[in-house]
Amino acid sequence: MDPTKKSKIIIVSFLAGALLLGGLAYMSMASTSKEQMATIKKVIEENGGTIVAGGVTAVPVDESPFERSGKGNTIFRIEYTKDGKTYTAWYRAENHSSIVKEPEKWILP
16 A cells, blocks of 8 residues: 555544544533533422523532532532522532542532
8 A cells, every 4th residue: 555545544544533532522511411401400490499591500619619629520500589589509510521520419598
């Protein structure tokens, strides 16, 4: 086989593999995000609340009441209404992307 042709095949194979792995990582993160949002909605509804439009935001650990959080956690601030009053709940979710993480935890008012 011609060395230039072999080189091109190796480069194209490498790029195709990188694109495949990138696509799989994106799909995995999107799936995790959907699971977390479903969990948030379920817990708030079980407590008799309704999430305010745009009321779920990811925040850094220093803006939350949690003392610790690892790279494998996402902390959410959830604003919701219940009986005509607005409340704020906090959720430390586990991501599947890292082994450095704290356990899942809720702080509800």
